[in-house]
Amino acid sequence: MIPPIASRFVAGETPAEAIAHVEELNERGVNAILNLLGEHYHERPPADEDAQAYQTLIEDIDQSGVDACVSVKPSQIGLDIGEEVFAENFADVVETGDEHDVFVWVDMEDHETTDATLDAFERLTTEHDGGVGICVQANLKRTGEDLERLSDLPGKVRLVKGAYDEPAELAYQEKSRVNEAYRDYLEFMFREFEDGVAVGSHDPEMLEYARELHDEYGTPYEAQMLMGVRDDAQYDLAAEGVEVWQYVPYGGKWLSYFYRRAMERKENLLFALRAVLGR
Ligand code: FAD
Numbered sequence: 001m002i003p004p005i006a007s008r009f010v011a012g013e014t015p016a017e018a019i020a021h022v023e024e025l026n027e028r029g030v031n032a033i034l035n036l037l038g039e040h041y042h043e044r045p046p047a048d049e050d051a052q053a054y055q056t057l058i059e060d061i062d063q064s065g066v067d068a069c070v071s072v073k074p075s076q077i078g079l080d081i082g083e084e085v086f087a088e089n090f091a092d093v094v095e096t097g098d099e100h101d102v103f104v105w106v107d108m109e110d111h112e113t114t115d116a117t118l119d120a121f122e123r124l125t126t127e128h129d130g131g132v133g134i135c136v137q138a139n140l141k142r143t144g145e146d147l148e149r150l151s152d153l154p155g156k157v158r159l160v161k162g163a164y165d166e167p168a169e170l171a172y173q174e175k176s177r178v179n180e181a182y183r184d185y186l187e188f189m190f191r192e193f194e195d196g197v198a199v200g201s202h203d204p205e206m207l208e209y210a211r212e213l214h215d216e217y218g219t220p221y222e223a224q225m226l227m228g229v230r231d232d233a234q235y236d237l238a239a240e241g242v243e244v245w246q247y248v249p250y251g252g253k254w255l256s257y258f259y260r261r262a263m264e265r266k267e268n269l270l271f272a273l274r275a276v277l278g279r
Helices: 015-027 044-064 083-100 111-127 143-151 175-192 204-217 231-239 254-264 266-277
Strands: 031-036 068-072 104-106 132-137 156-160 197-200 221-226 243-250
Touching: 015 031, 015 044, 015 243, 031 044, 044 068, 044 083, 068 083, 068 243, 083 104, 083 111, 104 111, 111 132, 111 143, 132 143, 143 175, 156 175, 175 197, 175 204, 197 204, 204 221, 204 231, 221 231, 231 243, 243 254
Parallel strands: 031 068, 031 243, 068 104, 104 132, 132 156, 156 197, 197 221, 221 243
Antiparallel strands: none
C-alpha cells in the first residue's frame, strides 16, 4: 500500500484503487486519464507486461463504466528497445482501446523520441480514424512544424510546456519564451484543430487564454491537469462547465514519481514534510 503522504499525487498501486479514485472524480464532474507508472525499460518482458496491463486496464474501465481514458509512455512500452517494439505494443493498446471505446493518449518524452512517437501516432490515428491522442511540448522549437503536420490528422493533441531538460539549440530555455510559444501554439490549435484542443497546464494564465480562444473560435477544448495539483481549480472549472481531465498515475513504481512532484515546488515539499511530521 502507498503511504498516505503519496496518495495526494498517486491513486494507489492497483487498477482497482485507481478506478475507485476515478469514481470519486467522476462524481465531481472530472474525467480521468489513467497512467500506469513505469518508463525506460531496456528489455522486452517488462515493456510487453505493461502494454498488456494497459489492455487489461482498458477492459476494467469499460466494465466499470467510469469516464476514463489511458495515457502511455513510449519508453514504457518498448521505445528504448526499438521503434518496432514500441509500434507493436502501441498498436495493441490502441486496438484494445478501439474495441472497448476507451481513448488512448501517448505522452511525449525527450526530443530523441519525438519523431518515433509522431510517426507511430500518425499511423495509428489514421488507421483508427482518431481515438488516439498525442502530446507536444511548447519548449521545443520544432513544435510549430509538428503542429502543422498534426492539423491534417484525426485524433487529439495535448499541448504542454515540456518537462524535459533539452539542449538550447533545440529548445527555448527561458520560462517567458516557453510561455510565449505556448500561447502562440494554443492560438494555432484553436484556429486549425476541428477535433478540439487539450490544454495540459496548471497555469491560470494559459487556462484563461484557452477560454478566450474558445469564445473566439468556438473550438471545443478540455483542460488536463495532474492529480494533486490545483485539485480545487479542477473541480471549479468542471463546475463552470469546462471539460476537465485529471491525469491519474498509479502502480507499484510510485516512489520516484512522488519524489519528483514533491521536489518541483516549495509548497509540495512543505506538504510532504508536514505529512511526515504529522502537522
Ligand atoms: P508552470 O509553468 O510550471 O507554472 C505556471 C503557473 O501554474 C504557476 O505560476 C502556478 O500559478 C501554476 N502551477 C503550476 N504548478 C503548480 C502546482 N504544483 N501547484 C500550484 N500551482 C501550480 N510534459 C511532457 O514533457 N510530456 C508529457 O507527455 C506531459 N504530459 C502532461 C500531461 C498533463 C495532464 C499535464 C498537466 C502535464 C504534462 N506534462 C508533460 C508536464 C508539462 O510539460 C509541465 O512540465 C507541467 O505541466 C508544468 O507546467 P504548467 O504549464 O503546469 O505550469
